[in-house]
Amino acid sequence: MDQSNYSRSFSINEDDNAIKVLVATDNHLGFLERDPVRGQDSFKAFEEILKLAKDNQVDMILLGGDLFHENKPTRKTLYNTISLLRSYCMGPRQCNLQFLSDQTVNFSDSFSTVNYQDPYFNIEIPVFSIHGNHDDPSGFGSLATLDILAVSGYINYFGRSQQVDNIEVTPLLLQKGTTKLAVYGLGHIREERLHRALRDKQVKMMRPIETPDEWFNLMVLHQNRQAHAPTTYVPENFLEDFLHLIIWGHEHECLIDPVFNSEQKFDITQPGSSVATSLVEGEATPKHVGLLTIKGTNYELKKFRLRTIRPFIVDEIDLTSLDDFLYSKPKEIQNLLIDKVAYDDRFKIFNIRIFGDQFIDHVANPRDLLFFYRKKSSKGKRAV
Amino acid sequence: MDQSNYSRSFSINEDDNAIKVLVATDNHLGFLERDPVRGQDSFKAFEEILKLAKDNQVDMILLGGDLFHENKPTRKTLYNTISLLRSYCMGPRQCNLQFLSDQTVNFSDSFSTVNYQDPYFNIEIPVFSIHGNHDDPSGFGSLATLDILAVSGYINYFGRSQQVDNIEVTPLLLQKGTTKLAVYGLGHIREERLHRALRDKQVKMMRPIETPDEWFNLMVLHQNRQAHAPTTYVPENFLEDFLHLIIWGHEHECLIDPVFNSEQKFDITQPGSSVATSLVEGEATPKHVGLLTIKGTNYELKKFRLRTIRPFIVDEIDLTSLDDFLYSKPKEIQNLLIDKVAYDDRFKIFNIRIFGDQFIDHVANPRDLLFFYRKKSSKGKRAV
Numbered sequence: 001m002d003q004s005n006y007s008r009s010f011s012i013n014e015d016d017n018a019i020k021v022l023v024a025t026d027n028h029l030g031f032l033e034r035d036p037v038r039g040q041d042s043f044k045a046f047e048e049i050l051k052l053a054k055d056n057q058v059d060m061i062l063l064g065g066d067l068f069h070e071n072k073p074t075r076k077t078l079y080n081t082i083s084l085l086r087s088y089c090m091g092p093r094q095c096n097l098q099f100l101s102d103q104t105v106n107f108s109d110s111f112s113t114v115n116y117q118d119p120y121f122n123i124e125i126p127v128f129s130i131h132g133n134h135d136d137p138s139g140f141g142s143l144a145t146l147d148i149l150a151v152s153g154y155i156n157y158f159g160r161s162q163q164v165d166n167i168e169v170t171p172l173l174l175q176k177g178t179t180k181l182a183v184y185g186l187g188h189i190r191e192e193r194l195h196r197a198l199r200d201k202q203v204k205m206m207r208p209i210e211t212p213d214e215w216f217n218l219m220v221l222h223q224n225r226q227a228h229a230p231t232t233y234v235p236e237n238f239l240e241d242f243l244h245l246i247i248w249g250h251e252h253e254c255l256i257d258p259v260f261n262s263e264q265k266f267d268i269t270q271p272g273s274s275v276a277t278s279l280v281e282g283e284a285t286p287k288h289v290g291l292l293t294i295k296g297t298n299y300e301l302k303k304f305r306l307r308t309i310r311p312f313i314v315d316e317i318d319l320t321s322l323d324d325f326l327y328s329k330p331k332e333i334q335n336l337l338i339d340k341v342a343y344d345d346r347f348k349i350f351n352i353r354i355f356g357d358q359f360i361d362h363v364a365n366p367r368d369l370l371f372f373y374r375k376k377s378s379k380g381k382r383a384v
Numbered sequence: 385m386d387q388s389n390y391s392r393s394f395s396i397n398e399d400d401n402a403i404k405v406l407v408a409t410d411n412h413l414g415f416l417e418r419d420p421v422r423g424q425d426s427f428k429a430f431e432e433i434l435k436l437a438k439d440n441q442v443d444m445i446l447l448g449g450d451l452f453h454e455n456k457p458t459r460k461t462l463y464n465t466i467s468l469l470r471s472y473c474m475g476p477r478q479c480n481l482q483f484l485s486d487q488t489v490n491f492s493d494s495f496s497t498v499n500y501q502d503p504y505f506n507i508e509i510p511v512f513s514i515h516g517n518h519d520d521p522s523g524f525g526s527l528a529t530l531d532i533l534a535v536s537g538y539i540n541y542f543g544r545s546q547q548v549d550n551i552e553v554t555p556l557l558l559q560k561g562t563t564k565l566a567v568y569g570l571g572h573i574r575e576e577r578l579h580r581a582l583r584d585k586q587v588k589m590m591r592p593i594e595t596p597d598e599w600f601n602l603m604v605l606h607q608n609r610q611a612h613a614p615t616t617y618v619p620e621n622f623l624e625d626f627l628h629l630i631i632w633g634h635e636h637e638c639l640i641d642p643v644f645n646s647e648q649k650f651d652i653t654q655p656g657s658s659v660a661t662s663l664v665e666g667e668a669t670p671k672h673v674g675l676l677t678i679k680g681t682n683y684e685l686k687k688f689r690l691r692t693i694r695p696f697i698v699d700e701i702d703l704t705s706l707d708d709f710l711y712s713k714p715k716e717i718q719n720l721l722i723d724k725v726a727y728d729d730r731f732k733i734f735n736i737r738i739f740g741d742q743f744i745d746h747v748a749n750p751r752d753l754l755f756f757y758r759k760k761s762s763k764g765k766r767a768v
């Protein structure tokens with residue numbers, strides 16, 4: 001089953017009071033772009049996402065950061081990205097979202113306007129994005145590549161904190177029919193600093209004054225969710241309990257089915273990256289994006305499995321049987337990524353390059369096909 | 385006189401059969417952008433040019449290359465440039481130029497369309513540009529920064545030769561009322577190679593088949609006009625004699641009044657750069673851009689002196705009287721550029737930095753204020 005539904009015990013029909021949002025994150029455009037086999041992977045996945053948005057006539061696309069893999073993407077990556085956004089986001093259809101918050105506060109570009117309201121642009125599907133750690137503002141003028149896309153009119157870049165210590169998160173306030181959506185964006189901030197700020201209650205989440213309870217409160221952030229170290233992640237219970245749903249960017253493993261946090265009473269969805277940037281198990285699980293439909297203060301999240309993703313198999317194989325394993329794969333997954341091969345003393349002297357070249361037509365990553373570890377007698381295995 | 389008219393013995397009235405083109409070149413956007421005093425100079429001049437285009441309701445802007453000073457401009461420069469183009473070139477007015485040539489041949493971007501005909505963009509003033517040697521295609525994917533602006537819809541980048549040896553120049557064919565305009569663009573090509581190609585008749589200028597004599601033939605190129613060496617420039621008589629007017633980019637000195645070449649029977653205008661990128665005499669002459677009006681096969685070129693240009697004085701001053709000279713300048717040209725100061729043996733030991741700091745509020749270039757040469761007895765002077 002490629003499509004499945006997560007629903008918080010209700011169902012939503014297509015109507016004028018529902019806001020439809022295509023949710024994705026960590027597209028890492030330009031990842032490995034010089035690789036002759038994998039160079040287009042990030043763009044193909046992003047195009048599939050844009051196509052899903054268009055086919056499903058969503059009201060907006062919401063991205064969770066790391067749109068670009070490099071802080072300074074090449075001209076080719078920037079070119080491809082703008083080309084895709086221009087192809088899919090512009091069109092004759094109108095975007096029916098009312099924009100209620102102060103755009104000069106939400107957006108820092110010099111036009112201070114949401115792109116679909118610019119009279120000289122016909123934006124059919126507005127893209128809203130925060131920055132990640134890969135594409136954060138930096139350098140002369142302290143701009144992000146997202147600023148270039150914003151000033152060009154192709155995305156709406158939000159969630160950049162103006163102050164270092166007192167962080168104010170001012171939501172985008174959107175309305176369609178009776179549904180009111182507040183989107184709280186928090187672009188990547190250095191982990192320790194945000195941890196401290198949240199702990200010390202120095203992150204102000206600005207709520208609408210009028211009828212605060214009528215809003216669906218959606219947050220998107222780009223931070224560690226895994227506790228690699230005590231202060232380098234965001235504990236879920238540091239986030240405000242008035243939120244309904246949190247879209248967690250930065251973590252690349254697709255855990256898109258919303259998980260209820262019983263303490264804070266909100267759900268968290270972690271869409272994961274749309275391209276595997278490291279050959280680890282978390283990236284080998286199927287990749288999805290979400291179609292979020294919000295009606296009143298309820299929501300439904302339908303997930304779509306991305307079909308352009310290159311198959312990636314992590315398996316433990318004895319080197320003596322690797323040939324059989326590779327050649328047994330059906331033709332259609334010839335260009336798979338593969339990882340982890342066991343070896344023992346018989347293969348001590350071993351040239352990875354020569355080895356990989358044998359499989360050049362069968363795998364997409366002949367150069368980093370193997371992750372070696374030494375088989376221990378029987379007590380277990382340890383990575384080298 | 386800031387505005388003056390050059391006219392080829394006729395006059396043109398405002399009408400529906402005339403094509404109006406704002407002509408400029410070598411804007412070198414981003415030049416010295418980190419300089420606290422001069423950092424905005426290139427952008428101010430470019431904005432003045434765009435404003436002139438808008439105020440005069442031109443049909444198009446034609447740029448002669450080196451729009452950017454750096455091959456890879458900073459994000460800030462790219463941001464400022466797009467911001468200016470968006471502010472001045474988009475608008476409610478329609479561009480009334482008929483576009484008759486094959487756009488897929490004229491433009492190499494993936495949309496292959498002139499920007500003012502894109503149904504999702506409201507371009508009021510289309511910008512057409514060739515590349516110069518500062519902003520030529522290069523790097524991974526062999527793209528120019530102009531390609532980014534093209535795929536974004538902000539300029540129409542043309543004049544890039546697809547082949548190295550057989551250069552074909554396919555004109556933009558534009559029509560308004562009874563006036564037909566063919567624009568031949570030739571982006572910068574390495575000097576020796578173009579010299580050889582022109583000499584060997586390997587540059588094909590494609591003329592419209594039907595009624596070739598009804599077209600006004602305009603060429604824009606970006607090459608050396610000065611013969612610094614025998615084969616590193618384009619001799620004027622290497623260019624086709626069916627041309628009516630040539631806009632010569634790359635040379636920074638403003639020699640905008642058209643000069644008749646009696647051998648080839650065409651005129652040449654050299655607008656010069658809109659920012660002084662080197663402190664030499666050629667850059668100290670007043671900077672202008674041109675308002676070219678074409679009607680039938682006649683034209684008129686009205687020049688506008690740019691008012692945002694920082695005053696630049698090249699003078700020879702004895703070091704003993706420099707103070708008097710600087711402080712005698714009127715307040716309004718306090719931020720002038722200044723060059724060439726004579727010194728003699730009394731000033732042998734001399735710290736330029738300390739010297740310049742005295743005039744930090746009076747000149748824009750305190751750090752490179754002086755170009756030293758030694759006064760020779762009376763026989764004449766020689767630069768050091």
Ligand SMILES: [Mn+2]
Nearest residue numbers: 026066132250
């Ligand atoms: Mn990421």
Ligand SMILES: [Mn+2]
Nearest residue numbers: 066132133250
């Ligand atoms: Mn990240």
Ligand SMILES: [Mn+2]
Nearest residue numbers: 410450634657
């Ligand atoms: Mn130049």
Ligand SMILES: [Mn+2]
Nearest residue numbers: 450516517634
């Ligand atoms: Mn040049």
